[in-house]
Amino acid sequence: MAGNSQEYISHHLTNLTYGKLPAGYVRENADGTTTELTEATWTMALSGKEATDMGFMAFHVDSLGWSLAMGILFAWLFRKAAKSATSGVPGKLQNVVESVVEFVDNTVKETFHGRNPLVAPLALTIFVWVFLMNSLKWVPVDVIPGIAHAAGLPFFKIVPTADPNGTLGLSLGVFLLIIFYSIKVKGVGGFAKELSLTPFNHPIAIPFNLFLEVLGLLTKPLSLALRLFGNMYAGEVVFILIALLPFYLQWVLNVPWAIFHILVIPLQAFIFMVLTIVYLSQAHEDH
Amino acid sequence: MELVYIAAAIMIGLGALGTGIGFALLGGKLLEGTARQPELGPQLQTKTFLMAGLLDAVPMIGVGIAMYLIFVVAPAAA
Numbered sequence: 001m002a003g004n005s006q007e008y009i010s011h012h013l014t015n016l017t018y019g020k021l022p023a024g025y026v027r028e029n030a031d032g033t034t035t036e037l038t039e040a041t042w043t044m045a046l047s048g049k050e051a052t053d054m055g056f057m058a059f060h061v062d063s064l065g066w067s068l069a070m071g072i073l074f075a076w077l078f079r080k081a082a083k084s085a086t087s088g089v090p091g092k093l094q095n096v097v098e099s100v101v102e103f104v105d106n107t108v109k110e111t112f113h114g115r116n117p118l119v120a121p122l123a124l125t126i127f128v129w130v131f132l133m134n135s136l137k138w139v140p141v142d143v144i145p146g147i148a149h150a151a152g153l154p155f156f157k158i159v160p161t162a163d164p165n166g167t168l169g170l171s172l173g174v175f176l177l178i179i180f181y182s183i184k185v186k187g188v189g190g191f192a193k194e195l196s197l198t199p200f201n202h203p204i205a206i207p208f209n210l211f212l213e214v215l216g217l218l219t220k221p222l223s224l225a226l227r228l229f230g231n232m233y234a235g236e237v238v239f240i241l242i243a244l245l246p247f248y249l250q251w252v253l254n255v256p257w258a259i260f261h262i263l264v265i266p267l268q269a270f271i272f273m274v275l276t277i278v279y280l281s282q283a284h285e286d287h
Numbered sequence: 288m289e290l291v292y293i294a295a296a297i298m299i300g301l302g303a304l305g306t307g308i309g310f311a312l313l314g315g316k317l318l319e320g321t322a323r324q325p326e327l328g329p330q331l332q333t334k335t336f337l338m339a340g341l342l343d344a345v346p347m348i349g350v351g352i353a354m355y356l357i358f359v360v361a362p363a364a365a
Contacts, residue, residue, distance in 0.1 A: 006362050010359060010362065013358060048363075223345075226348045226351070227340075229348075230347035230350060230352075231343070231347050231351075233351045234351050267339075270336075271337065271340035271341065275341075
């Protein structure tokens with residue numbers, strides 16, 4: 001990773017974007033020449049600017065790929081543990097999986113006050129999936145992007161939750177579930193009544209109530225997403241900055257920061273899970 | 288474009304102030320509570336970490352945006 005430090009940092013903070021560049025767009029190639037596209041083409045972005053110019057129809061291939069890989073890993077691992085489960089002396093994998101499931105089960109029992117068989121598996125999925133995606137941060141910064149660079153890919157960011165699109169995708173799913181269960185348990189009329197008549201139970205206060213309640217409803221997924229993104233992105237930036245220091249200083253700083261992340265990574269996954277359960281519990285309340 | 292750096296500094300600084308005071312209060316209450324009822328120690332600790340994560344949220348969002356400003360917006364505008 002040559003070049004000056006500014007380039008190094010921006011390079012490591014850019015996602016691999018696959019999208020459509022409009023017709024007539026002038027691209028700058030790596031060797032300095034420019035090519036003008038005669039028609040709209042689907043291609044990998046060669047720079048951050050190109051990624052922005054692609055507009056809405058652009059996919060962060062690296063985030064999508066790694067989140068899918070972590071999801072498949074989670075499903076395969078837990079299925080393997082479930083299939084080889086014995087009631088005798090358990091093996092190590094079964095022990096780990098059982099303790100995680102028990103932990104999530106206890107948390108759901110304490111926090112969720114409705115009746116819904118979907119919530120506990122959802123909580124387990126969110127916890128383990130977010131934990132696995134976050135734990136990709138422990139892989140040293142240059143290892144996987146170095147391999148990808150040798151394979152010809154211009155950028156490669158491996159932590160899907162350090163991508164705001166990743167975390168917003170997760171929280172959007174949770175938001176849709178909140179709305180779905182609110183309407184299912186309270187009915188459309190009940191839900192609308194709750195939105196418009198709290199905290200002031202008077203018809204004249206309806207616009208004010210609606211404003212407050214809709215704002216509160218919208219901050220739920222937004223804060224979920226941005227909390228996870230902020231934690232992961234800031235951690236990633238500090239890892240990249242430490243990688244720029246001379247090699248004899250790197251151990252001194254990297255070790256404490258990585259150890260601090262042993263706290264942060266599970267904690268953020270846990271908080272995402274607990275808040276999801278709390279919001280779903282609120283959506284199931286009917287008096 | 289030095290204003291971008293000052294903006295980032297204000298964001299991180301004030302966020303750190305809020306987090307510091309918040310965690311201090313939280314930690315103090317945890318110590319008091321554990322001293323009064325040691326058997327509730329682990330339970331209180333779990334809840335403290337939960338509250339710590341929630342408390343961290345808005346300052347972390349601020350830090351994330353500030354990092355983005357320093358490393359992506361400032362070089363692009365310079």
